[in-house]
Amino acid sequence: MSVIPNQRHLFDIPDDVAYFNTATMGPMTTASVEAGKAGLARKLQPWSIQDTDFFADAARLRPLLAQLIHADTDGIAFVPSVSYALATAAANISLAKGQEILVLEDQFPSNVYVWRALAESTGAQLKTITRTGSSTLSDCLLNEIGPNTGLVACAHIRWTDGALVDVAAVGKKCREFGAAFVLDLTQSCGALDFNTQNVQPDFVAVAGYKWLLGPYATGFLYAAPKHRSGRPLEQNWITRKGASNFARLIDYSDEFGAGAERFDMGERSNFALLPAFESAVRTILDWGVENVERTLRTRNADLSQSLNSVGVLCPPEAERGPHYLCPLLPDSAPEDLTARLKAEGIFVSRRGDRLRITQHLFTNDKDTNRLVERLAYFLRS
Incomplete structure (x- = not known):
């Protein structure tokens, strides 16, 4: 593992912008945007689109997504959102009356509503x-x-405060009692190393627009081998065997493609989003997730000390994701703190009584120094 040098040159981030809000929306690289533009431009002349184009982008991207979480390619399905992925999981988990579904306090709403509905049904x-x-x-x-x-359904990293869940230990205990385990890796995938083989979840849901630096409405689902003959949310044509033969699509088939492909969303062959998402994932893999994690751990350790020195106290690293800082704000913090920072080109988010600070490889020392200095000023005034 190694510390990655600053990568701001890959992004369109002006010098006067200090962006610490990856957990809300990760910026795309200029290369990813160009890949998306080129893909979208194919629709300018749709007669140039070949039948094989409906399959080529997905075929390249699926193994890359598997590589992100140390999984097998057959376990990956394309989804537009975490809510879609979790609905797929819920449709393929059997529960008995009186069994418990465990979720965490302050869990993201999409990862609560679906389980409320499952409990009711x-x-x-x-x-x-x-x-x-x-x-x-x-x-x-x-x-x-x-x-x-x-069932245990939770995230690797809690979105409000960066609290880290020991997913390997949770997975092991779930297996001991025969409980299903569904994970949301949206706030960790791409920034925190995760090994599917060690954790052995039933399903994993990931949105691509945060730490994977991809476009909105991209994401993926991982399904464990025992669930790959399950029931998809949609009955669409492209997930069936023989779908690449457009001339014979009316030879209706009840057989699906390999593995978790049956769970792919409809219109997965998005000519704009998939190339952009592929470019983003390749960038993350080129950096190396372990290297990203180490780099952000190092930078956040320094930033945490600086914040602590001005009275903005960060949780110890043992309790949070190394890529996440969510210091507790003092009672005197102004209600419009994030708006004041935004007016000076400093972008963070507030979740309850915590300030969520999520830098990435585009963040430099000038950015962190500005953040600490202006925070100290606004908390004094």
């Missing part, structure tokens, strides 16, 4: 895990997994 009970005392969030979750647990 199956008679299962939704149980929210809260961190108590000095215990970590992971410890509190692990303590609740037992014989009555039917």
